Amino acid sequence: MLALLPAMASADCRADAVEVRTPGGTAVRFSVELADTPAERARGLMFRESLPRSAGMLFLFDAPQVASFWMRNTLIPLDMIFASPDGTVKSVHANAVPRDLTPIRGGEGIQSVLEINGGLAGRLGIVPGSVLRHPALDPSTAAWPCD
Secondary structure, three states, X not given: OOOOEEOOOOOOOOOOEEEEEOOOOOEEEEEEEEEOOHHHHHHOOOOOOOOOXXXXXXXXXXXXXXXXXXXXXXXXXXXXXXXXXXXXXXXXXXXXXXOOOOOEEEEEEEEEEEEEEOOHHHHHOOOOOOEEEOOOOOOOOOOOOOO
16 A cells, blocks of 8 residues: 555645645655755765655756756666656656666756656656646746645
């Protein structure tokens, strides 16, 4: 059984959580660690032997960019969810292979990336067009702003 917290419409946005709403209207919340400095982004989820199902890491960039990741020293399969500055998911890379050095490109104009357990995005219906909600997203332009 999946132990994800339902995202409540009245729930406060918090820095340690990201909500994802699918095009079908399903919403889920992940407890997240932030990677918002160059050192944190470089380390990411390397060397972790497990990740709780309702957890992930949210990579935040200062400006939209071409985002590319790899799985060097990453021991668990991950889904990478690449989002534009307004939080709209532009692409999803499912089941990135542990320790693989092949670049995983998320496309241009990416300002945040959510990493979760491999295969989970597909099971939850997280696809391009889904939207992320987090207080780091500019509320004046966010597709799903914090209240």
